[in-house]
Amino acid sequence: MLFGRKKRKPILIPAKKVKEWKYTTCNYCSTGCAIEIGLDDDGKIVTSRGHARADVNRGKLCIKGILEHDLFHSPGRGSQPLMRATKQEKFQPASWDQALDTSAAKIREIQEKYGRDSFAVVSTGQLLTEEFYTLGKLVRGCIGTNNYDGNTTLCMASAVSGYKRSFGSDGPPGCYDDFEHTECLMAFGSNLPEQHPIIYWRLKEAREKRHFPMIVIDPRVTMLAQFADIHLPITPGTDCVLINAMLYVMFDEGLQDQAYIDAHTNGFEELKVTVADYDPIQAQHICGIDEDMIRHVARLYAKAGCAMSIWTMGINQSTHGSDGVANINNLNLVTGNIGKPGGTSLSITGQCNAMGTREWSSCSGLPGYRALKNTRHRQEIANFWGVDESFFPEKRGLTQTDIFPAIESGEIRGLWLVATNPLTSMANQPRIRKMFEKLDFLIVQDVYEDVETNEYADVFLPAAVWAEKEGCHTNTERRVNLTRNVIAPYGDSKPDFWIFNQMAKRFENGNKIYFPETPEGAFEEMKHLSIGAGRTLDISGMSYDKIEQAKGIQWPYSQGDDSLKGSPRLYTDGQYQTPDGRTNLISVKFRDNNEKPDEKYPFWCNSGRVVEHFHTRTRTGKIGNCNKFSPTPYMEINPDAAEALGVEHQTYVRLVSRRGDAVVLAQLTHRVPRDMVFIPFHFHDCVNRLTLGLLDPYSRQPAFKQCAVRIEQVDQVEAAQLNLERRSF
């Protein structure tokens, strides 16, 4: 194929011979794009493309998805288990039996000595759903520790908590098709074009066909804000104040949908009393959005025939994360905007399978949104698995963000990390490091041998990645989609599913409980456990073949349904998952508890992501065409602030917080206000050396986006050297 102008040297893309296309789903963000991987005559991967007939992405992929097949042979992959007797020693190769036997023996030893809960397991939102289900069975049914969580606590915990408080259950009620119907959209702390490029493409296409107002609430002028009709540069951490003030205006002017409120909600009178304290005249001084604009936006939203809200980490990663979610739900409930086309409260999920872990991993309870506190739920699972019900703990144990402090205090002595890299991703790294130093025993199960956490590991279990395995993901809009096994695992790495099954055999209960040998077998168990009257999470009508045929199916999808059409929306009948079927309007009061800029530390330190990189760069840092666009730790700083400090574009500076310091390049841009810096969190030894990570009281999710820093000059040569020594590929 030829590109380029005729007289110039054309760019030549060699024709690649594809013999077979294999069906997969992207393993990065939660958009859930369907990808076809092209194999040649020899079964070698030659290319990838977005699936043209998949409703989610309709042939499109972002830079990460299109290059994802480069992962299979990327540098740093773990090819064999590794072990060492003491942390001072070098890792030695081990057989799988040695690594698993040692791990299981050590887990039992710690549990016998210090109690069952003294060994913790922390997983992720990036495994396949069948793997989550199997890990849950292993941890809840065989190992029996209650200190088991996923890193979704860093990501989606506030959304889960807010949904549960409002609607009585987790589960995003809307879908991407809502963009086609909505008459007004508010986006809180979400930068779709970079973080969910294909969801953004769906939104953009809908707005090109039929313009509707888009209001973006973000302290930064993000790419999404640049495309918005109205950008509200909110004071960090004060979204609840803005929403309360909007509710104030709606009630004051009688703009609410009283019929919906009367028919379907509890708590209206209390909500009215609460928001009476948030007159826009006062609220504007807290949230930084002027009173006229608050009124304008409130009217626009309430008067639209249907309106929807989306949000991501600007809300969840906050000391008011759960309250923020509940308050966004309030906004949609009082305007009658739940369960109708274009009217919804849609949390944009983070990791590819953060939904799958919420549904099936048993982290916060038992599989299929079941609760440890519910006797019937306990019995159902105990009977189905064939374990004694009393083996299950009475209630949920610690979250990830409480597990680490429990290591510090000595309650937890051993840890198994599965597909997460807290030595880059958790707040307050100087403290996290000390916690790692205190561990008696650490197992790291990761695709990459060079993952930072391996610095402290006693055993490393090399995992297969993405389409080296088979199984499902659930995306932002509850769509279950399939990844087929395309290629054999790298070296002697193994699918996480296999690793969990083998580990189970080394525990007493593991020999009593049946563990299906294939992911599809586990999927059949999940289907069985999803049957039940009144449950929204019903996947009983699905099968791998049906999912592939439909290119993803949205739950609920019940047994006997062969339509291949899932359920785009929840709560369409106004019936919620609460005891009386009514949804809760939650009164939210603003608590001013963030570390804020002051004389010593005059800048807000905001953090987030860029399009080319995924999280801690263990994957995208190895892919040249991703890494080359953003190879260096940097911060965005306002040119006026930079000038006042004498900081020049593309020079190094040192950032200092009360926790630690970090050296980054300065990028001068008006994207950030005068008193804020923004730092992508992808780089090791960078922004999370500075962050405080105060926790949300309900969800225990850290406020990654708010803390205070100062900026200091550094020696440019030394800084450049430091940057070279850092892991950059």
Ligand SMILES: Nc1nc2c(c(=O)[nH]1)N[C@H]1C(S)=C(S)[C@@H](COP(=O)(O)OP(=O)(O)OC[C@H]3O[C@@H](n4cnc5c(=O)[nH]c(N)nc54)[C@H](O)[C@@H]3O)O[C@H]1N2
């Ligand atoms: N390219 C890429 N895509 C990804 C990921 C990735 O690493 N790389 N990760 C995936 C995951 S796991 C997640 S969780 C999502 C995250 O997706 P997003 O949440 O969209 O991304 P972030 O950049 O973390 O944060 C979004 C915005 O929150 C804003 N913000 C900060 N404080 C506040 C506040 O107080 N109020 C409001 N309203 N906004 C605030 C920030 O300025 C930032 O622009 O992205 C997913 N997609």
Ligand SMILES: Nc1nc2c(c(=O)[nH]1)N[C@H]1C(S)=C(S)[C@@H](COP(=O)(O)OP(=O)(O)OC[C@H]3O[C@@H](n4cnc5c(=O)[nH]c(N)nc54)[C@H](O)[C@@H]3O)O[C@H]1N2
């Ligand atoms: N300052 C700041 N910090 C943040 C955030 C922020 O916005 N600002 N965002 C937070 C959020 S939302 C999130 S989700 C977290 C993400 O934080 P982490 O989940 O800790 O980061 P990842 O780099 O995604 O780590 C996943 C690990 O799993 C490995 N892996 C990938 N696939 C597989 C697999 O199939 N099996 C196994 N066993 N391993 C696999 C990868 O190599 C990688 O090491 O970071 C949080 N930290």
Ligand code: SF4
């Ligand atoms: S938008 Fe998300 S799911 Fe789609 S290709 Fe990009 S990273 Fe993958």
Ligand SMILES: [Mo]
């Ligand atoms: Mo996330």
